[in-house]
Amino acid sequence: MVPNVAQVQLQGVTKRFGNAVAVDDLNLDIADHEFLVLLGPSGCGKTTALRMIAGLDEPTSGTITIGDDVVNGLDPSERDIAMVFQSYALYPNLTVAANIEAPLMARRRDVVTGEKVARPTSAQRRTQVEEAAALLGLSEQLDKKPGELSGGQRQRVALARAMVRHPRAFLMDEPLSNLDAKLRTQTRVELVELWRRLESTFIYVTHDQVEAMTMATRVAIMSAGKLQQVGPPQEVYDRPANLFVAEFIGSPPMNILPAELSRGDSGLAIKIAGSVIDVPTKEDLASGASGITIGIRPEHVEIDPTGDIDATVRSVELLGHEQHVVVAVDGNDLVIRQSVAADQPAPGAQINLKFERQHLHVFDSSSTQRLFTLGDLA
Numbered sequence: 036m037v038p039n040v041a042q043v044q045l046q047g048v049t050k051r052f053g054n055a056v057a058v059d060d061l062n063l064d065i066a067d068h069e070f071l072v073l074l075g076p077s078g079c080g081k082t083t084a085l086r087m088i089a090g091l092d093e094p095t096s097g098t099i100t101i102g103d104d105v106v107n108g109l110d111p112s113e114r115d116i117a118m119v120f121q122s123y124a125l126y127p128n129l130t131v132a133a134n135i136e137a138p139l140m141a142r143r144r145d146v147v148t149g150e151k152v153a154r155p156t157s158a159q160r161r162t163q164v165e166e167a168a169a170l171l172g173l174s175e176q177l178d179k180k181p182g183e184l185s186g187g188q189r190q191r192v193a194l195a196r197a198m199v200r201h202p203r204a205f206l207m208d209e210p211l212s213n214l215d216a217k218l219r220t221q222t223r224v225e226l227v228e229l230w231r232r233l234e235s236t237f238i239y240v241t242h243d244q245v246e247a248m249t250m251a252t253r254v255a256i257m258s259a260g261k262l263q264q265v266g267p268p269q270e271v272y273d274r275p276a277n278l279f280v281a282e283f284i285g286s287p288p289m290n291i292l293p294a295e296l297s298r299g300d301s302g303l304a305i306k307i308a309g310s311v312i313d314v315p316t317k318e319d320l321a322s323g324a325s326g327i328t329i330g331i332r333p334e335h336v337e338i339d340p341t342g343d344i345d346a347t348v349r350s351v352e353l354l355g356h357e358q359h360v361v362v363a364v365d366g367n368d369l370v371i372r373q374s375v376a377a378d379q380p381a382p383g384a385q386i387n388l389k390f391e392r393q394h395l396h397v398f399d400s401s402s403t404q405r406l407f408t409l410g411d412l413a
């Protein structure tokens with residue numbers, strides 16, 4: 036297939052429904068052949084953002100560009116993009132082949148010239164359908180009806196239908212959420228392979244952070260209509276921009292504890308649950324912050340008799356490949372991720388903890404922004 040790619044740009048895009056702001060001043064530059072995942076909790080504005088790119092909703096303000104064209108005001112059919120939804124909405128009475136062919140039957144206009152494009156001939160249509168079906172492993176299913184297919188196969192028909200026109204970009208809204216866990220994992224791998232083969236731009240909406248972490252070239256995390264952070268999966272995991280991202284990415288989530296910061300001659304002192312971590316630095320890393328909150332991931336906390344943070348074991352959760360020890364520290368719950376080879380502490384036991392200090396993140400309690408991570412300091 037001929038690669039047909041396009042960058043997608045959102046500049047100051049806002050969408051209001053009455054008084055409610057669904058998407059708030061969204062700025063996003065999506066490059067050619069990116070696999071961008073829009074991630075966030077229910078109601079944060081993901082679908083609304085995607086529908087505006089598709090042309091199903093018009094922004095209240097702001098500009099959307101696909102390729103070199105500002106697409107505000109253009110009909111969905113004039114944007115040369117394809118959208119795949121969670122409910123793949125196939126025509127039940129048509130064969131798989133006819134379902135995939137359907138977009139080729141629609142009259143459309145050239146995105147650049149605005150002139151009507153001639154409908155492909157039936158021989159051309161057949162070639163395009165066969166090409167799309169072959170890419171998705173559906174060649175043997177072309178004469179069947181959707182009702183005779185599995186959920187995963189139906190989802191692939193929806194994808195084949197989306198790609199048959201060689202769109203410049205694919206928009207997908209939770210396309211895997213109707214599949215069971217095993218099929219979801221398998222389809223995840225297939226989608227990434229498809230993206231590589233098509234060399235196309237994918238914009239993919241999900242509230243599932245595992246999908247985001249495993250598939251994305253970059254993740255854009257939203258909360259309450261606002262973009263929180265954009266970056267490669269590992270970067271948002273290792274250096275979350277704020278407390279929202281820190282707690283949203285990662286399972287079990289990052290441990291968050293109140294702390295106190297004081298400044299001495301040789302640097303900073305971070306006081307956590309009665310123990311003090313000295314941070315020798317000349318920099319004024321927390322100027323303006325009135326209070327701090329620290330964050331540390333469950334894999335960066337160790338049970339260690341020489342540790343100076345006191346904790347009480349609450350419970351141990353066994354997951355087969357690892358175990359999570361839930362402890363109370365100064366009235367706050369904290370989770371420790373361990374290998375199953377580790378000793379299982381008994382509930383009620385008094386233990387000592389050690390934080391891997393280079394992985395300790397310090398956030399401004401009021402702005403919620405990350406101020407610094409200890410490992411980044413010289």
Ligand SMILES: Nc1ncnc2c1ncn2[C@@H]1O[C@H](COP(=O)(O)OP(=O)(O)OP(=O)(O)O)[C@@H](O)[C@H]1O
Nearest residue numbers: 052055056057076077078079080081082083084242
């Ligand atoms: N047509 C509409 N009319 C009024 N409010 C709407 C409309 N569509 C969306 N909203 C509101 O806009 C906000 C964002 O909705 P949106 O569907 O974009 O969220 P989402 O991130 O896709 O959530 P989910 O993960 O549940 O699909 C929500 O508060 C929703 O109630």
Ligand SMILES: [Mg+2]
Nearest residue numbers: 081082083208
């Ligand atoms: Mg949605």
